[in-house]
Amino acid sequence: MAMAAKSLAPVLISTVFCCYAFLTPSHASSDDFPQCLSASIPGPLVHAQSSPSFTSVLVSSIRNARFSTPTTVRPRWVITPTNASHVQAAVVCGHRHGVRLRVRSGGHDYEGLSYSSKSPEVFAVVDLSNLRGVRIDKQNSTAWVDSGATLGELYYAVAQASNQLAFPAGLCPTIGVGGHFSGGGFGTLLRKYGLAADNVLNALVVDARGRILDKDAMGPDVFWAIRGGGGESFGIVLSWQVRLVAVPPTVTAFRIPVTVDEGAVDAVTRWQEVAPALPDDLFIRVLLQNQTATFEALYLGTCDVLLPVMRCRFRELGMRMNRTHCQEMTWIQSVPYFSLSSGATVEDILNRTTATGTYTKMTSDYVRQAIRRDAWENIFAGWLARPDAGIMILDPYGAAIGGVPEPATPFPHRAGVLYNIQYVNLWFAGGDGGAAQMKWVRDLYAFMEPYVSSSPREAYFNYRDLDLGENVVMGNVSSYEAGKVWGEKYFRDNYKRLALAKNEIDPDDFFRNEQSIPPLGPGK
Structure with a gap:
């Protein structure tokens, strides 16, 4: 079954993009980047800041209003590819003209790193929203899904094929598949079937040289890395082959x-x-x-x-x-039950839009020993009773998610974890600009330190938080040592292996942001 755009996979293996000569290092100006793109990408798919369509395209998938303010560092261009060769062209031209790329699938990145920057660098956004095909193989209980598809679109396509098949991923239907899978991805089926990343069988990636690589071509270390280590650090993941799982009819x-x-x-x-x-x-x-x-x-x-x-x-x-x-x-009816307002229908999970104007701040913790009752009394009586209080979301682990060995995927929060905590606060424009709400999150996070995991204090990569640390660029490459500050919180002992995999596929650190994996050469 196909849905939305035609699925990219698996025919992309034969795609050839004849511009590899552009990969030769060049001192050409970033101002020539659009001209380079024009040789391979139709003009209407490239939105420069001067274009009337630029703002509407840019904000179409901004889920956090904190990153659509006048002080936000915006991309110079937004590219909306409709096929794989367009993505390849963006990479090749970016390399040639010194334009870095950030990749957006659904725009739910908690720190807006898929479409904004914390430094005044010249960059473009590759928005994958036009690449959202879903193809179900019911007989083999598998699917190919493009990175620009939302979870809602994937879930809907699976349910159309069978009411006894599902996929174990997140609750929110507007989340983009690309970012979600690459960071791990968990939801209501996590205890039965583990993470979304645990059920990835293959993937197609455009690497920093503009090549399209499948599981075999990218090699075992890189394939391991993109399934929980943040795909945007290693290239642009176009499409994923996933294992579908069994659910009862009721x-x-x-x-x-x-x-x-x-x-x-x-x-x-x-x-x-x-x-x-x-x-x-x-x-x-x-x-x-x-x-x-x-x-x-x-x-x-x-x-x-x-x-x-x-x-x-x-x-x-x-x-x-x-x-x-x-x-x-049915399982598909449970998706709007948990994620949408009362009365929502299954068809509503296909809606890619969300309410605009909401500002949010979030972070996370992992709990390995049950928190004492007196601490919970304090949390309810103090922290949750404040007028500026937000929400704490507790997701249980155990069973399947804990049964996978920690080194098996980059996602390390396995055996011994009782549950994950997400701290959430949100507000609208006006007042003190959210200072009180952000302070609540940060102060509660500090208060929780004695009760949660330690050495390192663990965090979930898909709940990204720049308060945990940012990359430091040294010699035009992100510092491995500086990255440990945040990297070992997300990945524990898997951080070093991720850095070695990064060096295999992107040693020049072309694909980078404030919390991308730095490259580490062998023997270091």
Whole structure:
């Protein structure tokens, strides 16, 4: 089944782009970059700052208004390729004329690094939104999906092929596949089937020389690296082949709020040990906001089977439950249930737009030992009671995600992790410009230090946070040692292997941003 644009894979292996002579180092001016592009890319697909279409194209996938202000360093050009050769041309011309490329699939990068810069460099954005084909192979339970597709488009195509197939990735349907897969990617199926990256079988990448490489051509180290280590550090991933997973025809979801007066502190304290040890068919996360803990769950089965499991394994919540709390549905119906407003339909997950004007600040932690009850009392009574308070989202690990050895993928947060915490605050224009909301996130993060992982204090790459550190460029290449400050938080001991893989495919550090993997030569 095809959806949206024609899928790029696997026919791209035979694509040839006859401009490799451009890779010879040149002192040509960046002002000549558009002319170089014009030889291979139609003019309407290249949007310069002077173009009437530039602003609308640029902001079309900006999900955080913090990065659409007058002080944001914008690209000189936005390129919207419609086929692989356009991407190759952008890379070759960028190399020749000293124009770096940033790559955007869905625009959900928490620090806006896919479309903005923290330094006044000359760069262009390659926006992959026109490359969003999805092709399902139902017989083999696989799919090829282009990086510009959203999770909603992938999920919809899978469900159209079969109501008993799914894909284990994130909750938000507007997230772009490219960035999500390359950072790991988890959602309600993580305990049953692990990460999105755990289920990637092949990929097509345009490297810094403009070549299209599949799994075999890029080699095992680079293929390992793009599945959780941040694909934009190694090239431009055009398309991914993924393994689809089995789901029953009926799943059950529930959403149960518990206030502090009703025992939220005890329920959350107990949840920490219960949720990671439940059967892998059951995922229960918690959203903490104001004085309420809201438990959201997906069970791969019926309500009749779920209820006795809850009453036996998680009495603090299970004894509150009855059949009225259960929402039985198909797996695809659970996608809008968790991610969209009440009454949303399955077709609504195809909507690529999100509300504009929301400013956000987010960061993350990992918990390996259950947090004491008195700390949770403090969090509810103090941090969550403040007028400028945001949200804490707790996602349980264990089961399949913890069963993968730490070195198997760049994503290292495996065995021993109880859950992930995401700290979120948002605001609109006006007032103090979000200073209070950003301070809440940073101060709560500091408060949590004694209760979360340490040496290093772990963080999730897809919840990117520049407060954790930024690259330092030395001799026109990002410093490996400086990158350790943030890199070992995201990747633990896998950071060095990522840097060695970077050196294999992009030793000149052409693909870089404030938190891209630096190259490290062998023997260093």
